[in-house]
Amino acid sequence: xxxxxxxxxxxxxxxxxxxxxxxxxxxxxxxxxxxxxxxxxxxxxxxxxxxxxxxxxxxxxxxxxxxxxxxxxxxxxxxxxxxxxxxxxxxxxxxxxxxxxxxxxxxxxxxxxx
Numbered sequence: 001x002x003x004x005x006x007x008x009x010x011x012x013x014x015x016x017x018x019x020x021x022x023x024x025x026x027x028x029x030x031x032x033x034x035x036x037x038x039x040x041x042x043x044x045x046x047x048x049x050x051x052x053x054x055x056x057x058x059x060x061x062x063x064x065x066x067x068x069x070x071x072x073x074x075x076x077x078x079x080x081x082x083x084x085x086x087x088x089x090x091x092x093x094x095x096x097x098x099x100x101x102x103x104x105x106x107x108x109x110x111x112x113x114x
Contacts, residue, residue: 016030016033019032035070044065045065045068045069046069046071046072047071050062050066050069050072050080054080054084059088063080063084066080
């Protein structure tokens with residue numbers, strides 16, 4: 001096993017962020033624990049990528065990327081999930097209120113009266 005003292009990031013892949021085992025430069029996953037390596041993770045699995053996907057249109061569907069991310073901690077995943085549920089509730093509630101307002105202005109019935 002490679003130690004941080006003799007670690008040379010240029011020639012070897014470094015250490016697994018999960019188990020600390022040596023990882024070759026070309027490996028995307030640790031051979032010991034099977035976890036993906038954080039520096040090689042696509043942008044949509046990183047913190048800023050998840051936030052961008054959520055705000056730019058995926059909304060609650062970005063939970064897929066959050067829970068599959070190898071670089072986001074479990075506590076952060078739970079926090080992101082709660083925030084996304086609150087944001088989704090707010091957006092749906094706002095759209096529902098807007099719909100009822102438009103229906104009232106047009107003289108139609110409320111959504112519940114259909």
